[in-house]
Amino acid sequence: MTNIKTYNAISQKGLAYLNAHHYDINGQEEPKGILLRSQNLHNEVIPSSVRAVVRAGAGFNNIPVDTLSKRGVAVFNTPGGNANAVKELTIAALILAARPVVGAIGFANETRGGDVSLRTEVNKGGYRGTELAGKTLGVIGLGNVGSKVANTALALDMDVIGYDPGLNANTAWRIDRHIKHAKTVEEVLRQSDYVTVHIPLTDKNKYFIGGESIKLMKPDAALLNFSRGGIVDDLAAKSALDQDQLRVYITDFADEALFDHPKVIITPHIGGSTVEAEDMSALMAARQLDNYLTTGNIVNSVNYPDIDEPFTTKYRVGIIHDNVPNMIGQISTFFGDKNINIEQLSNRAVGDYAYTLVAINDFTIDQQEYVKVALDSIPHVILTRRYVNDNF
Numbered sequence: 001m002t003n004i005k006t007y008n009a010i011s012q013k014g015l016a017y018l019n020a021h022h023y024d025i026n027g028q029e030e031p032k033g034i035l036l037r038s039q040n041l042h043n044e045v046i047p048s049s050v051r052a053v054v055r056a057g058a059g060f061n062n063i064p065v066d067t068l069s070k071r072g073v074a075v076f077n078t079p080g081g082n083a084n085a086v087k088e089l090t091i092a093a094l095i096l097a098a099r100p101v102v103g104a105i106g107f108a109n110e111t112r113g114g115d116v117s118l119r120t121e122v123n124k125g126g127y128r129g130t131e132l133a134g135k136t137l138g139v140i141g142l143g144n145v146g147s148k149v150a151n152t153a154l155a156l157d158m159d160v161i162g163y164d165p166g167l168n169a170n171t172a173w174r175i176d177r178h179i180k181h182a183k184t185v186e187e188v189l190r191q192s193d194y195v196t197v198h199i200p201l202t203d204k205n206k207y208f209i210g211g212e213s214i215k216l217m218k219p220d221a222a223l224l225n226f227s228r229g230g231i232v233d234d235l236a237a238k239s240a241l242d243q244d245q246l247r248v249y250i251t252d253f254a255d256e257a258l259f260d261h262p263k264v265i266i267t268p269h270i271g272g273s274t275v276e277a278e279d280m281s282a283l284m285a286a287r288q289l290d291n292y293l294t295t296g297n298i299v300n301s302v303n304y305p306d307i308d309e310p311f312t313t314k315y316r317v318g319i320i321h322d323n324v325p326n327m328i329g330q331i332s333t334f335f336g337d338k339n340i341n342i343e344q345l346s347n348r349a350v351g352d353y354a355y356t357l358v359a360i361n362d363f364t365i366d367q368q369e370y371v372k373v374a375l376d377s378i379p380h381v382i383l384t385r386r387y388v389n390d391n392f
């Protein structure tokens, strides 16, 4: 059985899917795949047997993608699997930023004894809030999470302004036409009463919201970070709160510097922590992993191009290679020279890498062995895998 190594609490739905498809979970064999949530893989030794790493979640900054790409390991995430969960918690955070619910709950519990009703009625004036309706929400990043937050905020009668220069076509279709598109992030920061960030943590996005950005915000604005620690400069946020340049900061990422600050609310990275989101993300991850390991189809990879074709031949050869000229020519010539007939050849490239999937029917054992060794020796080929269709 093919062994899959897991880290973190992976939903039973995903594990059951793998078990039902003849995988061993954390067995004795060297693993072919890794399935994880937030484990920091940068500090782990990843066995040479591993061919795929799948993040049950959206962010993949915990995975050494560059190193794995050079080794021929496909890295996947599960975009959208937990987006609704994050959207709902972000909406809860908006309400917490508008109404002093947390303090009010504490106050209600402190007023024990005597005429409770009278005491709460007399003193509740300290817990008056404001309404979201009519206020402006700025959404930075309009992907799976940001687009849902933006659309839902409209339903709460907020005005919404969004910023996402890399918006992909699929997400663009989902965004309500009443959402204003900003050309610059500065526009969003200046105009919004609430700013929420929904972008990945990359080198470029490190401290995307720093001291200078916060200075552009209204002094009574609220800042929400349900993306990643490190996207907002927490120290700059703390300093702005201390100087009344920011009203409240709500983050899903604990930081020692922020503990016990009266204007900060911290949740412990629970944006995606719902039963539904954990099930959906784990199931997507398990399916993508099985699909790749058994058919060579790549769906939702973050390092290699997606190719998702029906497996209608007896064999396939998947070739991960650098995105350089003349690779398709060399690969097809190679098969032709060995008298192996190609039924279909799919090729896509993204950035530095490309993937070629060759479909074959007549493929002798000798040819298969030769092809594996010889293809791997073509310059710029990173990894070759053979897939056998059990339906034949």
Ligand SMILES: NC(=O)c1ccc[n+]([C@@H]2O[C@H](COP(=O)([O-])OP(=O)(O)OC[C@H]3O[C@@H](n4cnc5c(N)ncnc54)[C@H](O)[C@@H]3O)[C@@H](O)[C@H]2O)c1
Binding pocket: 057, 058, 059, 060, 079, 080, 082, 083, 086, 140, 141, 142, 143, 144, 145, 146, 163, 164, 165, 166, 167, 168, 171, 198, 199, 200, 201, 205, 208, 226, 227, 228, 252, 269, 270, 271, 272, 273
């Ligand atoms: N708190 C949690 O538990 C939790 C759960 C899910 C996702 N997340 C985080 O939220 C992030 C977003 O999730 P998603 O599912 O929406 O991802 P996504 O990939 O669907 O969307 C991200 C969007 O951000 C945009 N973007 C990137 N850099 C930008 C920038 N500098 N300015 C404006 N837009 C930018 C991209 O173009 C993309 O449209 C994830 O990367 C992850 O780090 C956190």
Ligand SMILES: O=C(O)CC[C@@H](O)C(=O)O
Binding pocket: 037, 038, 056, 057, 058, 059, 060, 082, 269, 270, 272, 273
């Ligand atoms: O696994 C989790 O709970 C967190 C998931 C979240 O960080 C994500 O990037 O999708």
